[in-house]
Amino acid sequence: MLRALTSALRLPRPWRPLRTRSCASHGATGDPEIQVRALTGRDQGITEILMNRPSARNALGNILVSELLEALAQLREDQQVRVLLFRSGVKGVFCAGADLKEREQMSEAEVGIFVQRLRGLMNEIGGTQRLPRCLGVALAKELIFTGRRLSGAQAQALGLVNHAVSQNEEGNAAYHRARELAQEILPQAPIAVRLGKVAIDRGMEVDISSGMAIEGICYAQNIPTQDRLEGMAAFREKRPPRFVGK
Numbered sequence: 001m002l003r004a005l006t007s008a009l010r011l012p013r014p015w016r017p018l019r020t021r022s023c024a025s026h027g028a029t030g031d032p033e034i035q036v037r038a039l040t041g042r043d044q045g046i047t048e049i050l051m052n053r054p055s056a057r058n059a060l061g062n063i064l065v066s067e068l069l070e071a072l073a074q075l076r077e078d079q080q081v082r083v084l085l086f087r088s089g090v091k092g093v094f095c096a097g098a099d100l101k102e103r104e105q106m107s108e109a110e111v112g113i114f115v116q117r118l119r120g121l122m123n124e125i126g127g128t129q130r131l132p133r134c135l136g137v138a139l140a141k142e143l144i145f146t147g148r149r150l151s152g153a154q155a156q157a158l159g160l161v162n163h164a165v166s167q168n169e170e171g172n173a174a175y176h177r178a179r180e181l182a183q184e185i186l187p188q189a190p191i192a193v194r195l196g197k198v199a200i201d202r203g204m205e206v207d208i209s210s211g212m213a214i215e216g217i218c219y220a221q222n223i224p225t226q227d228r229l230e231g232m233a234a235f236r237e238k239r240p241p242r243f244v245g246k
Helices: 002-007 060-077 098-105 108-121 127-135 136-146 151-157 173-185 190-203 208-222 226-237
Strands: 034-038 046-051 082-090
Touching: 046 060, 046 108, 046 173, 060 108, 082 173, 127 136, 190 208, 190 226
Parallel strands: 046 082
Antiparallel strands: 034 046
8 A cells, every 4th residue: 555655646747858969959048949758657658758948839830840750760769659749838729720920930842841851750741631530621622722720629620630629727637638648549559559659550541441441450460479368468467457568
């Protein structure tokens, strides 16, 4: 009981700047625009990325994107990370989108390079391609042609976001809902979750027969894992599984 209580009360690790290479620099204040924190206790396995660019409402500028790419490259090699949360350090805003003031100063060639980096960062950034697949062609055209802004409730009603929550006094209700979801994902088998993501993402790009083939390939990779055997053993023994990501 004492050990459980101690674990529950353990404070999270402090935010830490990246050990960046030359591709990432700091803003005018000297503070990194991207910071990383690994949670502990019952949340061990969840890592948070904090976007902290208050002067531009977390707009996606060169520095923020460089530091974010660096963070993701480092975390991709960390086998302890099971769930990744993106969080804003700027109250009342998550991300204002592209930094248009910065982009205005770029040449056409620089804009092209920057957009390619963004696409590498977010595979679904192409609104003209993602929206029709989510909403259908007619509604996607309406939203893109009008540039209409949607509330969280409207986005949820259309299926663009999974959840919309009422704001709390601290202004971080969305973060708490995201963390609850992360806690649901955390105990699942890491390899199965990763392969499930691959099967969904790749399967959506092809016809259903090819998608089923991709699913089969992914499942075959899961068969020899320790976690699959652990899952079956836990079911047989009527206990929670203890997945280790192997």
